[in-house]
Amino acid sequence: MKNSQMLQKKTAHQIADVLIEALPYIQRFKDKTIVVKFGGNAMVDEALKSSFARDIVLMKLVGLNPIVVHGGGPQIGQMLEKLNIKTRFVDGMRVTDSETMDVVEMVLGGLVNKEIVSLINKHGGKAIGLTGKDGDLIRARKITQKKPSTETDASEIIDLGYVGEVSSIDPAAVDMLGHSNFIPVIAPIGAGEDGRSYNINADLVAGKIAEVLKAEKLILLTNTAGILDKQGELLTGLSLKDIDDLIADGTISGGMIPKTRCATDALKGGVHSVHIIDGRVDHAVLLELFTDQGVGTLLLSRPR
Ligand SMILES: Nc1ncnc2c1ncn2[C@@H]1O[C@H](COP(=O)(O)OP(=O)(O)O)[C@@H](O)[C@H]1O
Numbered sequence: 001m002k003n004s005q006m007l008q009k010k011t012a013h014q015i016a017d018v019l020i021e022a023l024p025y026i027q028r029f030k031d032k033t034i035v036v037k038f039g040g041n042a043m044v045d046e047a048l049k050s051s052f053a054r055d056i057v058l059m060k061l062v063g064l065n066p067i068v069v070h071g072g073g074p075q076i077g078q079m080l081e082k083l084n085i086k087t088r089f090v091d092g093m094r095v096t097d098s099e100t101m102d103v104v105e106m107v108l109g110g111l112v113n114k115e116i117v118s119l120i121n122k123h124g125g126k127a128i129g130l131t132g133k134d135g136d137l138i139r140a141r142k143i144t145q146k147k148p149s150t151e152t153d154a155s156e157i158i159d160l161g162y163v164g165e166v167s168s169i170d171p172a173a174v175d176m177l178g179h180s181n182f183i184p185v186i187a188p189i190g191a192g193e194d195g196r197s198y199n200i201n202a203d204l205v206a207g208k209i210a211e212v213l214k215a216e217k218l219i220l221l222t223n224t225a226g227i228l229d230k231q232g233e234l235l236t237g238l239s240l241k242d243i244d245d246l247i248a249d250g251t252i253s254g255g256m257i258p259k260t261r262c263a264t265d266a267l268k269g270g271v272h273s274v275h276i277i278d279g280r281v282d283h284a285v286l287l288e289l290f291t292d293q294g295v296g297t298l299l300l301s302r303p304r
């Protein structure tokens with residue numbers, strides 16, 4: 001046999017090995033709901049966006065029920081900059097006045113949502129984009145943030161404007177789509193009791209949706225290898241108690257705070273596992289779901 005033929009044969013066998021490695025995972029997760037949050041920072045590279053979209057299409061084709069929730073923080077930031085509107089964050093939350101809210105709704109519900117929908121469709125899926133307003137999916141309530149150092153001082157309450165948390169989810173629309181041929185793609189905007197739109201951190205929305213849909217897994221893609229310790233080393237497995245300790249000692253900060261808070265809420269609400277994984281890695285979602293190695297940080301309600 002020629003060298004090139006031998007090489008081809010080896011590659012074919014390697015492909016077969018990979019497929020067989022995936023088989024027990026495909027069987028285990030068949031018909032299970034997997035909520036995947038696609039983060040703004042993991043969303044800036046064209047090739048990665050395309051590999052993400054293909055992962056989602058493959059998940060659906062092999063019988064899983066993927067639900068995509070997306071962010072778009074960097075994209076909102078770019079648009080605000082173009083429009084000369086200043087922006088700032090408090091503990092990972094964007095302070096959102098009425099003008100900023102209009103931009104958030106246009107960018108998340110328009111540009112970003114439709115881009116992801118188009119990419120999934122381009123790769124053979126049938127995605128349907130929703131904001132929390134569609135089908136009355138997400139009701140929001142305004143949140144206020146206290147300055148951590150002066151928790152008892154009422155004058156230190158910071159008004160974040162139109163920033164919300166999820167007050168309720170009506171999963172009917174997502175359930176209907178997910179259990180048919182469609183892949184729901186959700187932008188994190190909620191409707192307030194006052195009829196206004198509220199800007200909700202996408203991780204919080206993903207966590208609540210996972211909880212309400214009784215998802216098997218919640219996968220949060222981000223722009224780091226996972227949760228890192230103070231030396232920058234990846235923490236591969238964490239329990240609820242570990243997370244509390246890491247927030248208290250400042251190891252987890254900034255945008256990682258809402259991410260881990262939503263993870264703990266989801267775990268307490270019955271989601272089996274939460275994975276914080278590196279969205280900068282090609283096919284990160286498939287690696288997590290269908291290979292023995294797993295990637296990133298696995299969060300479980302109790303230590304293993
Ligand atoms: N312990 C930690 N491990 C990893 N990242 C952390 C940690 N603490 C804070 N961060 C910050 O959190 C960021 C991820 O949050 P964020 O930027 O909101 O992500 P995304 O846009 O993907 O939702 C990381 O890029 C990092 O700067």
Ligand SMILES: CC(=O)N[C@@H](CCC(=O)OP(=O)(O)O)C(=O)O
Nearest residue numbers: 039040071072073093094201202
């Ligand atoms: C309240 C709040 O901060 N909302 C976020 C919503 C988008 C988001 O969460 O995007 P990422 O997942 O890309 O960070 C924002 O305005 O940036």
